Amino acid sequence: MLCVFTLKYSSVETNKSKIDQLLQKYQEGNCSLEEIEWLQQALSTTDTSEQDAIDQALVASLLRPSSVGKMEESRLKIILETIKKQIQQGKEDNDNLLEKGGEDRMPIQKKTIISMRWPYWAAAACLLLFVFSVIFWQQQTSHTLADRNLAGLEDTKDDAVQPGGNSATLRLADGTVLELDKQASGIVMGENITYENGQSIADALSKQGQQMDPSKAMLELTTPIGGMYQITLPDGTKVWLNAASSLKYPMAFAKNERKVILLGEAFFEVTKDSSRPFKIHSKGQEIEVLGTTFNVNAYPENTAIKTTLITGKIKLSNDNRASQAIYLQPGQQSTNTNNGNIQVANVDTAPFTAWKDGLFYFDETPVSDALQQIGRWYNVEVRYKGEVPQTHFYGRIKRNKSLRDVLDVLEEGGLHFELSKGQEKNILLVTPLQ
Structure with missing residues (x-):
C-alpha cells in the first residue's frame, strides 16, 4: 500500500521525527515514491531555524548501513559520502561567514546565511532524491534490466538457463x-x-x-x-x-x-x-x-x-x-x-568447498575460473569476445538462483553478457564494458 502525505509539519521536532521515520522506512526498503517526493520537498523548504536539527536526522540516517541491497553497496556509499560532504561544506561556509562578520553587519549576515545555506541543502536534497529514485526505479524494473543485459535470452527457453x-x-x-x-x-x-x-x-x-x-x-x-x-x-x-x-x-x-x-x-x-x-x-x-x-x-x-x-x-x-x-x-x-x-x-x-552447500563463493577468483563454474552449473558454453578479461570476482551467490540473477550481479564487475542458442548448447558471450 502506498501512503501519500498531505499534512504540513510546523515544529522542528515534528519535521525531524518525520524525516527520520521516512529515512528509516527507506532503509527497510518500504519507502514509496510519494514518500520520497515528500522528503525532497521537506528538505528543500525547511526553515532556517529548523535546519540544524534536520541536519542531525539526515546525516545519522544516511550513515546507517543500507539493508535493502538494491544498489551496489560501494556505489551507494560514494553517493552518501557526497551528500555528507555537501552538507558539511555548507555548514563550514556559513560558520566562516559568521566568524568574519561584526555585530554591525548582523542583518546582512543573516540574509547572506539564508541564501548560502540553500545551495548545499538543494544539493543534498537532489542527491538524496537521486539515490531514492534510482533504487525505487531498480525495484520496479529489475526484470526489465536483466532482460536487456541478456540480449539473446529471448531466443532460449526458460528452462535452459535454470540452475542445476x-x-x-x-x-x-x-x-x-x-x-x-x-x-x-x-x-x-x-x-x-x-x-x-x-x-x-x-x-x-x-x-x-x-x-x-x-x-x-x-x-x-x-x-x-x-x-x-x-x-x-x-x-x-x-x-x-x-x-x-x-x-x-x-x-x-x-x-x-x-x-x-x-x-x-x-x-x-x-x-x-x-x-x-x-x-x-x-x-x-x-x-x-x-x-x-x-x-x-x-x-x-x-x-x-x-x-x-x-x-x-x-x-x-x-x-x-x-x-x-x-x-x-x-x-x-x-x-x-x-x-x-x-x-x-x-x-x-x-x-x-562452498559448492556442496549450494553457493558460488568468489574470493579474488579470476573471471575465467568463476565463469567455468557457472558454465558447468547452468550448462552453457562460455566464450569471450577478444581476450579473457583480467578481472576478479568477490562475493557469494546462491547456486539456486537463475542465470539471469547471477549474471546481473557479475555485470557489476565490468562485464557484459549475451546469451544465445548454439547448435548443441546455449552460448554465453562475455564482453568487457568499454
Missing part, C-alpha cells in the same frame, strides 16, 4: 545404467543400493555380488553438467559429487585398502579406519588418508589438480613417485600441475 540440481546416473558392474531420482539427493551402498530415505534402487546388486568378488565389481556414479549427487560408500564414507564428475568404486572394499577413482570434483568425508587407508586416484595423482575431510578438484580440462584439506591429514603423491609424497595440514591446498610439480599454500578453504 540433483541429477546423476549409476552404472552397475554388468554395464546397466540407471537414471537416479532427481527428487533424491543421494544413494547409500550396502547389500542393496538405496536412496537416503531407504527406498531400494537395485536389488540385482546382491546377485551380482554373488557371481564375482565384490571388491572387483566396479560401479560408477556420474553427474552431468548442471547436476550434483551424494553417495555413502560401503565403509560409511560420504562423497559429494559436483557437476560433470564421476566416481568409480567397488561394491565392497578390499580387506587391506579402500580405493576409488575420481574424475571432476568431489568433497570427501572419509570414515576413519586405521587398518585400511582410503585412496583416491585422479589424473595421475594419488591421495591417501585414514579419516579426514577434504575437497579434490580434478576436472580434465584444468591444468592442475587442487586438493584442499579441511580436517585431518593427507598424504599426496603422483603415481609411481612415492618418494616425492607430501603431507597437507588443515587449511592447506596443494596445486599439482600436469608436469608433476606440487605446490602447497595456506588458503581460506571456504571458497573451495
Whole structure:
C-alpha cells in the first residue's frame, strides 16, 4: 500500500521525527515514491531555524548501513559520502561567514546565511532524491534490466538457463545404467543400493555380488553438467559429487585398502579406519588418508589438480613417485600441475568447498575460473569476445538462483553478457564494458 502525505509539519521536532521515520522506512526498503517526493520537498523548504536539527536526522540516517541491497553497496556509499560532504561544506561556509562578520553587519549576515545555506541543502536534497529514485526505479524494473543485459535470452527457453540440481546416473558392474531420482539427493551402498530415505534402487546388486568378488565389481556414479549427487560408500564414507564428475568404486572394499577413482570434483568425508587407508586416484595423482575431510578438484580440462584439506591429514603423491609424497595440514591446498610439480599454500578453504552447500563463493577468483563454474552449473558454453578479461570476482551467490540473477550481479564487475542458442548448447558471450 502506498501512503501519500498531505499534512504540513510546523515544529522542528515534528519535521525531524518525520524525516527520520521516512529515512528509516527507506532503509527497510518500504519507502514509496510519494514518500520520497515528500522528503525532497521537506528538505528543500525547511526553515532556517529548523535546519540544524534536520541536519542531525539526515546525516545519522544516511550513515546507517543500507539493508535493502538494491544498489551496489560501494556505489551507494560514494553517493552518501557526497551528500555528507555537501552538507558539511555548507555548514563550514556559513560558520566562516559568521566568524568574519561584526555585530554591525548582523542583518546582512543573516540574509547572506539564508541564501548560502540553500545551495548545499538543494544539493543534498537532489542527491538524496537521486539515490531514492534510482533504487525505487531498480525495484520496479529489475526484470526489465536483466532482460536487456541478456540480449539473446529471448531466443532460449526458460528452462535452459535454470540452475542445476540433483541429477546423476549409476552404472552397475554388468554395464546397466540407471537414471537416479532427481527428487533424491543421494544413494547409500550396502547389500542393496538405496536412496537416503531407504527406498531400494537395485536389488540385482546382491546377485551380482554373488557371481564375482565384490571388491572387483566396479560401479560408477556420474553427474552431468548442471547436476550434483551424494553417495555413502560401503565403509560409511560420504562423497559429494559436483557437476560433470564421476566416481568409480567397488561394491565392497578390499580387506587391506579402500580405493576409488575420481574424475571432476568431489568433497570427501572419509570414515576413519586405521587398518585400511582410503585412496583416491585422479589424473595421475594419488591421495591417501585414514579419516579426514577434504575437497579434490580434478576436472580434465584444468591444468592442475587442487586438493584442499579441511580436517585431518593427507598424504599426496603422483603415481609411481612415492618418494616425492607430501603431507597437507588443515587449511592447506596443494596445486599439482600436469608436469608433476606440487605446490602447497595456506588458503581460506571456504571458497573451495562452498559448492556442496549450494553457493558460488568468489574470493579474488579470476573471471575465467568463476565463469567455468557457472558454465558447468547452468550448462552453457562460455566464450569471450577478444581476450579473457583480467578481472576478479568477490562475493557469494546462491547456486539456486537463475542465470539471469547471477549474471546481473557479475555485470557489476565490468562485464557484459549475451546469451544465445548454439547448435548443441546455449552460448554465453562475455564482453568487457568499454
